[in-house]
Amino acid sequence: MFRLPVIDRIGRPFARFVKADQGNIAVIFAIVLVPILSFMGAAVDYSRAVRARSSMQAALDSTVLMLSKDLTAGTISTSEINAKATAYFTGLFTDTEAQGVSVTPIYTAASGSTPATIVLNGSGNIKSDFMQIAGFPTLNFNATSTTTWGNVKMRVALALDNTGSMASDGKITALRNAVAGTGGLIDQLSALSKTNGDVYISVIPFAKVVNLGASNYTQSYLDWTDWLNPPTTQPDNGSYQASLPINWHAYGPGAKCPFSNSSGGFYCTTGPTSTSSTSTIPSSGSYSGYICPSVDANSHALYNGCWTSEAAGTGVFCSGSGSCACPKDAWNNAISGCSCSGSGSSKSCTGNLYVHNWTQPGPNDTTHNTSQPRVSAVVGWTNNKYTSTNTTPTVLNDYRLASTNPISNWTGCVADRTQPNDATGVLPTSSDVTTLFPANEYFENSTAYCSSSASTTLGAVLPLSYDWTTLKSTVNAMQPTGGTNQAVGLAWAWQSLLVGGPLNTPAEDANVTYNRVIILLSDGLNTEDRWPEYGNGSSQASGNPIDARQALMCSNLKAAKDSKGQNMYTIYTIQVNTGSPADPTSTVLQNCASSSDKFFMLTSSSQIVTTFNTIGTALSKLRLAR
Structure with missing residues (x-):
């Protein structure tokens, strides 16, 4: 806020006048009328100045966010900040009464654990209508806005359906394009990274099982x-x-x-x-x-x-x-x-x-x-x-x-963990077999899907990485395979974000804020998991216990808090529903999303690309601290 000095100058004499008790009524009225009119005029001029300053503040806030986004994406260099700030602000600030307007950006590069910062200062004035009689021909105002980034890092786990039904309606092709194509999610997120490690992505292809890679058979x-x-x-x-x-x-x-x-x-x-x-x-x-x-x-x-x-x-x-x-x-x-x-x-x-x-x-x-x-x-x-x-x-x-x-x-398949840890993120320990991951030899439709020699192979998981080329290659190699078990894909997306877990997740810096995101996409309802009594690919037990176990896992994920008491994970879920007749809405997917706006029901393959673009845009905004 700003202060008008004229208020003090007029207020003090007026206070003395209130205490005076001599003089005739006409003189008193004439004397009082001047400050009253001055106060009324001051209020009018003051409100005009406030309006102009509010408009400036809104323009500064938008400008500073766009500047930080451009710098993060590499669209502009630091030498272009001044010119770009002026251009953005001029297009946003619409108050016609303001004059003498100027904006000055101050950029501080990130250093160590200190984040990058842009402080944008603005100033201007309006020509007064009433305050001129009190010696104030103009009223000055100023505002400031700050954005900070670089102390917020992002880790995104992609749990992607690789089941046989993804072969229909062009779904697997659309998914590859949405994630690994030009301008796809990987490109969007990699643009947010100025330093290696600012953004990590893991890829978890899933069917009934996930593939950890045959070379890991010695792992404890x-x-x-x-x-x-x-x-x-x-x-x-x-x-x-x-x-x-x-x-x-x-x-x-x-x-x-x-x-x-x-x-x-x-x-x-x-x-x-x-x-x-x-x-x-x-x-x-x-x-x-x-x-x-x-x-x-x-x-x-x-x-x-x-x-x-x-x-x-x-x-x-x-x-x-x-x-x-x-x-x-x-x-x-x-x-x-x-x-x-x-x-x-x-x-x-x-x-x-x-x-x-x-x-x-x-x-x-x-x-x-x-x-x-x-x-x-x-x-x-x-x-x-x-x-x-x-x-x-x-x-x-x-x-x-x-x-x-x-x-x-062993060719690399692992199934759901022994209950109750099929629904938790507890790290494995050799002293408790329920925390370990069951090796499995998945074989359906005459195919050992985890085998590298299979005609259609369920690709191995890729732990968190900023090797954008390898990430794209992993996604583009995905093929439609067996039955649907969203829970095992979600479980390994979770594991990929856990420091100290089986996927060698990089350590986290206590001085850095982390946005941990899970995106789960599936084109069908759950059909089978480790327990045939729950679902054997053609029939399910009453009440669909696969969904029940997954719902419990979602509840545990959403209940997880970080050291500041904030939700540890942001969860997006996507149901691709192109069949005829269409599947019912997956309640477990819908409820697993962090909020209603993070669940997407798609009815065509083309919507996969636009949906991932929407999520990428949302994550780009999330990358900025404020």
């Missing part, structure tokens, strides 16, 4: 439990949980395969991790007697071992009854290798017995995976038999040879 943050265990000990899948057949102890080389897709989600193959099916257990070759499960049709995961058939002598399956018979397989056929003798109460059926160990490391294995969890799965029954009084498997795995598929063959 990985959980190898699912990889090592047989189908019967995979995560609790409810009705999809595989079980051992009743006559398990009688199956051996030449017997019919005891599994089918209808009974466990898988069938038998000719060897470990093979895609060649077989109707009988091999009786010759390297894998004679091996009972190898195929890809699970429910979980879309490849198993990395087989059950052996180790001869355990012969045994009596039943005796003492005329109804005694050889065990039958799942197709109601007598298992080979069994024969019966006698009749009536003297009848007895005997045959070969087998021990079935799973060909991943047991407690005594020292050949492979010596620093990894041991398989403790149940693989048979007490005394290797099933009876009417002994129906619970109790024999633990004890395999002592080399693994049939060691962890070094």
Whole structure:
């Protein structure tokens, strides 16, 4: 605010006049009239000056923001600040009564933890109408505006849908252009960076899983439990949980395969991790007697071992009854290798017995995976038999040879973490397996999507980077792959922003303010995750528990606060809904956004580009401190 000195000069005599009690009325009235008219005139002139100053303040505020944006983007150099300030201000300041107007910018470059600053000072005056009689022909006014930047840095995580449906309606192409094309989001954000590290971006392509890259198989943050265990000990899948057949102890080389897709989600193959099916257990070759499960049709995961058939002598399956018979397989056929003798109460059926160990490391294995969890799965029954009084498997795995598929063959897939940490950002620690990330061999539509040799590969995540060329290459290499699990993409976007996490996120400076942003785009509703009971790609459990877990994660993200008590993350969500009939609005995506204006419902591929441009513009403004 500014002060008019005339107020003091007129006010003091007027105060003395109020106390006087002599003189006639006419004289008094004449004397009083002059200051009263002066005060009224001063109020008029004062309001004109205030109006002019307010207009100047608004013009200065806009000018200083545009100057800082131009400097940040490299549109102007520091030597052009004065001329540009005058040009911007002249176009914005519209008060016609102001005269003698001038603006003076003062630019201070960033240094260390000290931010860059522009202070813009403005001054001017108006010609007075009434105050001239009091000796004030003009009224001066001034204003100032400041913008600071450079102490605010930005970290943006892009969780981008790479599922099969992105191939339709040009969506994957539009997404590549929106993010990595000329003038796309990467270009917009890179323009805000004057120094390496001012802006970081991570890219998280996701389908049912994310790909961390096969070279990371030695990392301590990985959980190898699912990889090592047989189908019967995979995560609790409810009705999809595989079980051992009743006559398990009688199956051996030449017997019919005891599994089918209808009974466990898988069938038998000719060897470990093979895609060649077989109707009988091999009786010759390297894998004679091996009972190898195929890809699970429910979980879309490849198993990395087989059950052996180790001869355990012969045994009596039943005796003492005329109804005694050889065990039958799942197709109601007598298992080979069994024969019966006698009749009536003297009848007895005997045959070969087998021990079935799973060909991943047991407690005594020292050949492979010596620093990894041991398989403790149940693989048979007490005394290797099933009876009417002994129906619970109790024999633990004890395999002592080399693994049939060691962890070094992992192609990079990881699935959702074990609950409750599938919905948290807790950092991994070896002392708590629920904080580790489950290695997985995702296999759907006859494709191992994380394999570099796949016809369509789910690209590996790219941690925070300011290598704009690599970022663009990563986005442009994205391909449509498998089913939709937004939660795993969101989880890794979160991990990419956490210092001390598995993606080697750069350290943060306590003296710097960070804008941490997550952008999650998906073109469909969630269909599958680590638990087939939740969703197996074709059907979902009632209430869609995939969405429920994701909603909990969103709630945890939005509740996270920084050291100043401010929201730690800004979340944008985008639903691309081009199908016919269209999907319903994703409630979990809509509610996950930080605010209603940060959720976007798109009905055409062309809107992907404009939406990312809108978000980029918003982030450009967010980059400025004030």
